[in-house]
Amino acid sequence: MVDAWANADARALEAELQYEKTQDSVFASILLPRLIDERNRVMADRIADIARSGPKSFVAVGALHLVGKDGIVERLRRRGFTVRQL
Incomplete structure (x- = not known):
């Protein structure tokens, strides 16, 4: 995952996430939806609010x-x- 991030390899990162979601574990069934999916929604809402408040934003x-x-x-x-x- 670190190499994918360092190389800006979004496909490899997404493959890692999808792999984790297919595992039969508490992490995949309970934690991933809360740690990733629900937080994505909340963070996207907050980032949109920040972006609307000025001409440029960094997140x-x-x-x-x-x-x-x-x-x-x-x-x-x-x-x-x-x-x-960036």
């Missing part, structure tokens, strides 16, 4: 929150925001 979040159709990046893009990696 840092954990790498697994960025990828996937329900990740923060896609949630913000669906709202019309432009998101770019």
Whole structure:
């Protein structure tokens, strides 16, 4: 996961997240939805509010929150925001 993050390899990060979601474990069934999915929704809402408050914004979040159709990046893009990696 660290190599994927360091190389900006979103596909590898998403593959790691999807793999973890398929595991038969408490982590996959209870913790992942709370730690990733629910927090993505909340963080995307807060980031949208921050972005509306001024012309430029900088936000840092954990790498697994960025990828996937329900990740923060896609949630913000669906709202019309432009998101770019620095």
